[in-house]
Amino acid sequence: MHAIRPLPDQLINQIAAGEVVERPAAALKELLENSLDAGATQIDIDLAGGGVKLIRVADDGMGIDREDLVFAVARHATSKISSASDLEAIGTLGFRGEALASIAAVSRLALTSRSRTKPHAWRIEVDGGEVGAPQPAALASGTTVTVQELYFNTPARRKFLRTDATEFGHCEEAFRRIALSHPDTGFTMQHNASVRYRLLAQGRRARVDALLGDEFAAQAAYVDEHGPGLSLAGWVVRPAYATSARDAQYLFVNGRFVRDRVLAHALREAYRDVLHHERQPAYALWLTIEPRIVDVNVHPAKAEVRFRDSGAVHQFVRHAVEKSLASTAAEQPAVSASERLGVAAARVPPSRRAFTPGCSVTGCRCSTKLSEPSEPMDPTCPTLAIIRSASLWRSCMESSCSLKTATGWCWSTCMPRTNASSTSVSRPRLTARCRCSRCWCR
Numbered sequence: 001m002h003a004i005r006p007l008p009d010q011l012i013n014q015i016a017a018g019e020v021v022e023r024p025a026a027a028l029k030e031l032l033e034n035s036l037d038a039g040a041t042q043i044d045i046d047l048a049g050g051g052v053k054l055i056r057v058a059d060d061g062m063g064i065d066r067e068d069l070v071f072a073v074a075r076h077a078t079s080k081i082s083s084a085s086d087l088e089a090i091g092t093l094g095f096r097g098e099a100l101a102s103i104a105a106v107s108r109l110a111l112t113s114r115s116r117t118k119p120h121a122w123r124i125e126v127d128g129g130e131v132g133a134p135q136p137a138a139l140a141s142g143t144t145v146t147v148q149e150l151y152f153n154t155p156a157r158r159k160f161l162r163t164d165a166t167e168f169g170h171c172e173e174a175f176r177r178i179a180l181s182h183p184d185t186g187f188t189m190q191h192n193a194s195v196r197y198r199l200l201a202q203g204r205r206a207r208v209d210a211l212l213g214d215e216f217a218a219q220a221a222y223v224d225e226h227g228p229g230l231s232l233a234g235w236v237v238r239p240a241y242a243t244s245a246r247d248a249q250y251l252f253v254n255g256r257f258v259r260d261r262v263l264a265h266a267l268r269e270a271y272r273d274v275l276h277h278e279r280q281p282a283y284a285l286w287l288t289i290e291p292r293i294v295d296v297n298v299h300p301a302k303a304e305v306r307f308r309d310s311g312a313v314h315q316f317v318r319h320a321v322e323k324s325l326a327s328t329a330a331e332q333p334a335v336s337a338s339e340r341l342g343v344a345a346a347r348v349p350p351s352r353r354a355f356t357p358g359c360s361v362t363g364c365r366c367s368t369k370l371s372e373p374s375e376p377m378d379p380t381c382p383t384l385a386i387i388r389s390a391s392l393w394r395s396c397m398e399s400s401c402s403l404k405t406a407t408g409w410c411w412s413t414c415m416p417r418t419n420a421s422s423t424s425v426s427r428p429r430l431t432a433r434c435r436c437s438r439c440w441c442r
């Protein structure tokens with residue numbers, strides 16, 4: 001065994017960079033968070049080669065004084081907290097004082113900044129962790145950080161990078177999360193000199209429309225719930241819009257995108273009665289919570305949080321989303337009787353729903369209908385009412401359904417092939433080709 005010795009600072013930073021700067025998208029996220037913490041109202045991003053070759057983030061925030069530039073790129077140096085008690089109520093996105101040092105340890109970084117009260121800007125360069133002296137520079141306002149040749153001095157890490165297109169895709173997702181979480185900030189983003197996003201400072205709804213698209217916007221139900229020490233606002237989509245991908249699930253806790261198991265479970269529970277278990281809901285939700293009852297210091301990349309009373313937060317979120325989904329169902333425009341029945345059926349326990357094999361509706365080969373004498377079945381769309389309930393799918397005994405519409409599989413005329421004991425349901429795909437006027441998949 002060799003003698004134990006302290007590691008050189010540069011190596012410590014490179015090790016830390018492994019956690020904090022996993023890939024270019026992680027570096028971009030850290031730089032954007034710094035700009036937001038600095039109160040930027042406009043942030044311009046310039047990427048090249050998927051962010052590996054270049055990441056430049058320019059903001060109009062408060063800037064950094066000349067004498068602080070060296071600390072900005074030093075490890076464990078931050079302006080955001082100063083004592084242990086600050087850790088108990090973190091109000092900024094960053095607080096660990098290690099992002100810039102980590103990025104600078106594995107790239108060629110230049111930090112140019114002009115403090116609002118100063119006559120001109122200063123620039124500091126860090127080459128693979130080697131810090132240069134601050135030099136006078138020209139910059140109208142704010143801070144510009146340029147990161148070039150990420151991982152140029154850590155070939156092992158470089159090997160794990162994917163193609164430029166894939167890395168850009170990750171950068172784009174990091175950007176979308178930040179841009180959604182802070183709609184009141186304007187953004188531009190270009191990649192390889194072509195402009196990809198130009199977002200004005202706007203309200204949440206406009207930002208959601210711009211980033212999540214018309215379909216999400218058209219299907220979204222508003223959530224607005226307030227409780228003691230916390231509130232939830234945003235949009236959740238109606239169950240029919242759910243897809244099998246998790247690509248539109250945005251949940252922000254105090255302006256920070258998080259993937260949290262408690263919150264994810266609360267959302268799944270809220271959708272449980274109205275969504276098949278293989279489908280994924282889409283949502284953009286902002287949870288605002290008293291900083292003292294949430295700990296954000298639980299993950300090196302600050303991607304997780306821990307709630308002091310996770311049960312109460314779970315219940316609050318679940319209730320808020322359930323309430324919103326229920327009100328959407330009530331607001332459905334011009335639905336048929338069978339559709340209404342479907343909503344009702346989806347909300348009662350399976351044992352209270354009765355099915356009779358051998359549907360007699362002319363033209364229907366699905367052979368299943370609700371035995372609810374007071375609710376007439378719609379002869380053209382006999383199964384629509386029951387299809388939206390995951391538990392009903394599992395209850396269906398029909399195994400020979402083969403109806404198709406002229407334009408493709410359609411929920412409204414085709415029952416799934418399934419059997420009572422199977423949980424893996426072969427479900428007809430919702431298709432954009434569906435022409436059925438009543439079908440909720442449209």
Ligand SMILES: Nc1ncnc2c1ncn2[C@@H]1O[C@H](COP(=O)(O)OP(=O)(O)OP(=O)(O)O)[C@@H](O)[C@H]1O
Binds near residue numbers: 030038072080099101
């Ligand atoms: N764009 C910026 N505008 C103004 N100040 C900045 C900017 N970027 C960094 N700083 C300053 O540099 C310091 C170090 O930044 P760094 O990202 O390394 O740490 P942090 O944001 O404090 O914590 P974390 O490591 O959690 O991000 C910040 O505390 C801040 O004072």
Ligand SMILES: [Mg+2]
Binds near residue numbers: 030033094095
């Ligand atoms: Mg930071």
